[in-house]
Amino acid sequence: EGQEALGLFTTGHFDVVVTDFRMPRMNGLKLIAEIRARSPETPIILISGYADMMGFDEQNTGADVVIAKSANEVPQLIRSVKRLLHAGVRKPPRSQRPSLRRKAGSG
16 A cells, blocks of 8 residues: 555665555555655656556656566566666656757757
């Protein structure tokens, strides 16, 4: 349950959070938003059977990785956890990244 997970999160530190979208009383998107408000640097993976149908991606969910439930879900989850744990520092949200646009006539 999302509310219980959030309670655990406020009393401890987690190297990575894996959540589903559909949970009782609090969906995964709400949980992600709550965790981001408390600890923006915590890596989060969202796994959902609704990922494709609802168009979930990293930009519109706040998760670092979005995985659609499928036969490949477990290998994708393992690769994603390894990548996030080895990355150390997560990228800032797209809205906070500096623009890398080139000026006309350069390069």
